[in-house]
Amino acid sequence: MRTRPLKVALLGCGVVGSEVARIMTTHADDLAQRIGAPVELAGVAVRRPSKVREGIDPALVTTDATALVKRGDIDVVVEVIGGIEPARSLITTAFEHGASVVSANKALLAQDGAALHAAAEEHGRDLYYEAAVAGAIPLIRPLRESLAGDKVNRVLGIVNGTTNFILDKMDSTGAGYQEALDEATALGYAEADPTADVEGFDAAAKAAILAGIAFHTRVRLDDVHREGMTEVTAADFRSAKEMGCTIKLLAICERARDGASVTARVHPAMIPLSHPLASVRGAYNAVFVESDAAGQLMFYGPGAGGSPTASAVLGDLVAVCRNKLNGTTGPGESAYAALPVSPMGDVVTRYHISLDVADKPGVLAQVATVFAEHGVSIDTVRQSGKDGEASLVVVTHRAFDAALTGTVEALRKLDTVRGVASIMRVEGE
Template sequence: MRTRPLKVALLGCGVVGSEVARIMTTHADDLTARIGAPVELAGVAVRRPSKVRDGIDPALVTTDATALLKRGDIDVAIEVIGGIEPARTLITTAFEHGISVVSANKALLAQDGAALHAAAEAAGLDLYYEAAVAGAIPLVRPMRESLAGDKINRVMGIVNGTTNFILDKMDSTGAGYQEALDEATALGYAEADPTADVEGYDAAAKAAILAGIAFHTRVRLDDVYREGMTEVSAADFASAKRMGCTIKLLAILERAADGESVTARVHPAMIPLTHPLASVREAYNAVFVEAEAAGRLMFYGPGAGGAPTASAVLGDLVAVCRNKLAEAKGPGESAYTQLPVSPMGDVVTRYHISLDVADKPGVLAQVATTFAEHGVSIDTVRQQGKDGEASLVVVTHRAPDAALSGTVEALRKLDTVRGVASIMRVEGE
């Protein structure tokens, strides 16, 4: 066994970084045995050096991350800073100085993954990022390595624990959105500013990364269609229950039937209670991967939190250190297909539409005609009226999203339609 330790620079020491440092210390002997050489935490770059960090030698702490990377003896950098800068510059600096990188930075990888992969490839180094997608759940490596000989056609899953917690509480307790969000905030599942989670930005970044891996093509954050879940209401859940469904915020990535394009989207959707994703509770994540030979695979577990995310980071650290010892590198970017990302309008699925309408004869016929004129076939209709007002719930057969959008715009112009209360896609059937 090699006796000189592999030296690790930790960039960032927040919730995840502090757990990484703790596990590196408490499991040092096990990590040495698994890697074949000792690993040593050689420096910790932070913004606030005065903060007390239990278990970390204050002599290791620095505010100069660039100097830490340039000092000449670092083998691996772990980037858990998050955001675009300075993370991007620090990662490229690491590659320039012969340092492989383990990152948990979904936002950066979704935006600039191609450039970072190219920099790693040019330097003959590793870029690993299991922790960027689904916390502790092994997902990136199985898709990138275990399924490398298969053809993935679809990925659908819950990839944000905060939103799943909120929707689960709305479903199980009848709480409204704000009440469920307040509980998530009080329990530490939601940030003080929950926008990235509830508006789907976090899930969209993860979707971009997963789509690139699944379909061997470059998918950026801007390619992912995104809708948040702030408009989901108790009435939506009541309608879902009547259909034998619940509501989840889903990331859905699909290869077109002809194999010539892909789609990537994040939005709330109704799914049948019989679907495995419907039973994913609290802040857990779960992802379905559908491959040509392997069939349907489900990956389930905690998708966030310091210790679960640190587990994924340490798994990558072990893999990268093993590669260093073997003078090898792991898989890099695979983007040979160069498939175009189709717009949301091309996506074909079912829809649940709730309308507020006048309670008088002929309204249903007028609404049905509008659907027919736009090529959207109706599956079921439920009408409920009182005191001159009525609600009309329409569930369609599968139709292109563009056709549905045109239908909704036409419905809004009808004198008999007071408003479109909600529009939700129906998935997983």
């Protein structure tokens, strides 16, 4: 074993960063054996240096992150500060000064992953980011290494623990959205401002990363269709149960049937209770992968939190340090396929549409005519009414999203349609 330690700079010492530092210290001997050399925490960049950080030598703490990554003796930089800047500049500076990088920064990788990979390649460094997508769940490495000889066709997953907790609570208790959100906040699953989670921004960044790796194509955050879950109601869950389904916020990355393009999207969807993802409860994550040779695979586990995310960071740290000792680098960006990313209108799936309509003869015929005019085939219809008001629930066969959008626009113009109460895609069948 080499006795000279590999030096690690830690950018950020919050929930995740403090756990990374703790594990590096408490598991130092094991990590040294696994890597082939000791690893040493050489510096910790923070915003508030006066804060007491148990187990971290105050002499290592600095507010000058740029100076830390420029030192030249740093072997690996672990970036867990998040956001776009200064993280982007710090990572590229680290490459320029001889360090490889382990990051958990999904937003930055979804926006500028191609440029970061190019910078890493230019300087002969590693860029690893297992922790950016699903916490402790090994997912990125299986996609880009274990399945490197296979053709991945679809990645379907629950990649945000906060939203899954809220939807699971609504499903199991009949609670409304706000009530379930309040409980998630009280328990610490939701941030004071939950927008990034409940509006799908967090999941969309992860979908961009997963699609890029799975399909060997550059997919940016702007390419991902995103819809939040704030409009999901208790009534939607009742309708889902009547269909033998539940509702999840899903990240869906698909290769077109002809293989000529890909799509990436995040939105609430009904999935059958028989689907493996339907049983994912609480704040857990799970990702379902479909490929030609391996068939169907599911990866399941805690998708967030200090310890789970730190576990993924440390796994990357071990791999990068091994590469450093061997004078090699691991897999970089694979974007050779360069497939176009199709718009949401090209997606084909089933739909559940709930309409508030007038309770009088001929309404169903009018509605059915609108669906037919837009080329959307109806699978089932359920109607109930009282005192001149009625509810009409239509479940379609598979149709293009653009056709469904046109159908809904036309339905809104009918005098007999008082409102479109809900539109939900049906996946996983």
